[in-house]
Amino acid sequence: MREVTEASHAISDAVKMVKPAVIAAYPITPQTHIVERLSEMVANGELDTQYINSESEFGAISSCLGASATGVRSYTATSSQGLALMNEVLYIVSGMRLPVCMTVANRALSAPINIWNDHQDSMSVRDCGWIQLFAETAQECFDLTLMQFKISEDKRVLTPSMVCMDGFTLTHVYEPLFFPDQQKVDEFLPKFTPYHAILDPEDPMTLGPIAFPTHCMEMRYTQNKALLDSISVIKEVYQDFSNKFLVEIKNTRPASYDHVEGYRTDDAETILIALGSVCGTIKDVVDERREKGEKVGLLKIITYRPFPKEAILKALKDAKNVAVVEKAISPGLGGVLYNEIATLLYESQLKPKVRNYIVGLGGKDVTLNHIREIIKNTREDKGPLEQWMF
Amino acid sequence: MTIDINKLKTKVGKVEVTTGGVLKSEGSSVRNKTGTWRSFKPITNKDACVSCGLCWAVCPEGCIHKDQANKFSADLDYCKGCGICANECPVKAITMVKEEK
Numbered sequence: 001m002r003e004v005t006e007a008s009h010a011i012s013d014a015v016k017m018v019k020p021a022v023i024a025a026y027p028i029t030p031q032t033h034i035v036e037r038l039s040e041m042v043a044n045g046e047l048d049t050q051y052i053n054s055e056s057e058f059g060a061i062s063s064c065l066g067a068s069a070t071g072v073r074s075y076t077a078t079s080s081q082g083l084a085l086m087n088e089v090l091y092i093v094s095g096m097r098l099p100v101c102m103t104v105a106n107r108a109l110s111a112p113i114n115i116w117n118d119h120q121d122s123m124s125v126r127d128c129g130w131i132q133l134f135a136e137t138a139q140e141c142f143d144l145t146l147m148q149f150k151i152s153e154d155k156r157v158l159t160p161s162m163v164c165m166d167g168f169t170l171t172h173v174y175e176p177l178f179f180p181d182q183q184k185v186d187e188f189l190p191k192f193t194p195y196h197a198i199l200d201p202e203d204p205m206t207l208g209p210i211a212f213p214t215h216c217m218e219m220r221y222t223q224n225k226a227l228l229d230s231i232s233v234i235k236e237v238y239q240d241f242s243n244k245f246l247v248e249i250k251n252t253r254p255a256s257y258d259h260v261e262g263y264r265t266d267d268a269e270t271i272l273i274a275l276g277s278v279c280g281t282i283k284d285v286v287d288e289r290r291e292k293g294e295k296v297g298l299l300k301i302i303t304y305r306p307f308p309k310e311a312i313l314k315a316l317k318d319a320k321n322v323a324v325v326e327k328a329i330s331p332g333l334g335g336v337l338y339n340e341i342a343t344l345l346y347e348s349q350l351k352p353k354v355r356n357y358i359v360g361l362g363g364k365d366v367t368l369n370h371i372r373e374i375i376k377n378t379r380e381d382k383g384p385l386e387q388w389m390f
Numbered sequence: 391m392t393i394d395i396n397k398l399k400t401k402v403g404k405v406e407v408t409t410g411g412v413l414k415s416e417g418s419s420v421r422n423k424t425g426t427w428r429s430f431k432p433i434t435n436k437d438a439c440v441s442c443g444l445c446w447a448v449c450p451e452g453c454i455h456k457d458q459a460n461k462f463s464a465d466l467d468y469c470k471g472c473g474i475c476a477n478e479c480p481v482k483a484i485t486m487v488k489e490e491k
Contacts, residue, residue: 071391097410158409194391196398196409203392206413218402219411 002249005177007138007170008033011077011103011163014145016047017185020101021072024052024063029115030167031079031105057082061089061100068098069207071194073149076100079167080107080121087125093160094129095223096208097196099152100160102130103145106276106327107167108362116363117167119275122304123328123336129223131161131230132305134275138175139252141165143241144302146189147257150237155195157230159223164304166277168363178248188244231306235259259308261300262315264290268297270379271319271352273312273341275301278325278359278366285371296375307340313348323355323378325371334386353378356386364390428471430486434463438483445475445484 005013011034015023023042025035041047050067054060060076067074078086083104093100104122108114122132133148135141141163148161165171197207211219238257247255254261263283265271272282279300289296299315301308316322322345324338333339338356345354357374360366370389377383395414399406434445441460453468454475464475476484 095410096412194393196393197412198391198393204416205393206416206418207410209411209413209418211411215405215407215411218405218407221402222400222407222409 001179003177004174005138006174007141007165009037010138010142010177011145012037014142015075016041017182018149020049020075022050022067022074024054024060025076026054026057026060028079028082030107030171031077034077034103057085061086064100065089065093065098068100069197069199071198073192074100077103079105080109083121083125090125090128097158099158101148101152102162104162104164105167105171106164114362117169118327118361120328122164126305131159132164133302134164134304136277136279137252138177142177143253147237147241150189151234153192154233157226157233158196159226159230169277176249180245227306234303259303259311260315263298265297265299265315267295269295269320271297271299271316272323272325273299274325281366282371285368289375309344316350319352321378321381322352323357323374325357325359325374327360329358353381358388423467425467425469428469429489430471431466431489432464432476432484433487435483436461438481440481444478448474448478
């Protein structure tokens with residue numbers, strides 16, 4: 001079925017098809033439309049789910065943790081301050097290896113108070129041991145939501161995941177969307193079967209026990225290994241999904257999902273790297289510069305955690321100049337993704353010139369002219385290595 | 391449905407861990423004698439104890455028990471020596487004594 005849908009509602013519809021047993025959430029701009037629609041579905045009897053109106057995001061994620069520990073599917077969504085309030089529990093969910101799934105509608109963190117989009121919230125929790133996938137379009141929001149459950153619940157992974165979507169530039173934007181049939185979704189994502197944790201008074205287990213210095217580092221090792229190994233499982237799920245669900249509406253998603261999407265990168269000498277919806281703007285400018293004969297491309301990162309090192313290096317192998325265009329900053333250091341890309345390149349044999357452009361913080365528009373200037377400076381190896389695009 | 395804990399075990403370094411640290415057995419906090427952390431221990435003067443049970447009610451560890459004579463005292467295998475019982479006892483029957491070896 002085709003419909004013009006708000007990306008937030010695309011998420012709600014995907015979650016409805018996934019049928020979590022528990023949804024616990026607290027509304028916060030710009031995530032509100034997702035959970036508002038889900039609570040409507042539950043109230044209308046369209047979705048048989050225990051919907052918990054939590055007293056806070058700390059409560060919401062804690063409820064999801066508890067639900068998941070009983071061996072059922074659980075889901076939540078949040079933004080910005082809400083994600084910050086969840087922080088403590090995010091580490092507990094991933095450490096206990098519970099496959100909770102979440103949508104993060106990306107928004108700036110206070111102060112100053114700002115409800116608009118950037119990636120500071122997701123980046124602030126990048127080390128909490130969750131899988132992070134970034135969407136560019138409403139269709140990708142929908143698809144990645146279906147896929148995140150399959151990835152997180154895989155017994156080789158057992159790691160929670162967040163699908164990150166840009167606040168307003170995605171959450172409040174209507175785009176053409178293709179919905180698959182429920183039956184096909186059920187075939188792709190069967191009923192959840194718990195593998196390692198079921199809280200049941202009849203057959204008691206201990207979950208989340210204390211680990212003394214004799215065991216804690218060893219447990220962290222297995223958690224890290226699961227996340228590293230999930231790279232191949234995620235790829236498997238991307239391929240399975242792409243085979244089962246073909247592109248129905250042109251330019252709404254990659255034909256074949258992968259950790260990264262290379263847009264005109266094959267012979268590109270200048271490559272921009274970005275996350276999320278800004279990739280759409282960059283693709284337009286890449287097309288424009290290609291018409292002028294400039295060998296420019298975009299590397300869109302979909303899988304951000306685990307960090308797809310191999311796929312990124314493969315895409316950058318012939319690049320002479322690279323620009324990381326990002327909506328987050330590690331104050332006192334620089335762009336978060338920039339530093340990761342630079343480290344990755346240092347570990348490899350590739351030595352392109354790498355620049356860092358900080359864009360769109362707190363919802364500042366990222367214009368075609370910004371991207372044109374970024375491409376020009378990067379191609380010509382001009383200007384400072386780090387630049388804020390006001 | 392039941393969990394097969396053997397499938398969840400991995401050897402890392404010198405020890406064995408399970409996925410997410412889950413354990414099939416319950417009661418590990420009974421087996422682990424955590425009283426060794428203590429630097430002061432509560433000693434009840436049973437002649438003074440009036441069996442009111444206030445110490446039992448306020449103990450954050452739940453380690454104060456009643457004996458056959460209805461007198462209350464702490465199980466020193468688990469008592470952390472916080473001293474709340476001694477502070478709350480209305481007849482001052484509990485004394486905090488420094489742990490010494």
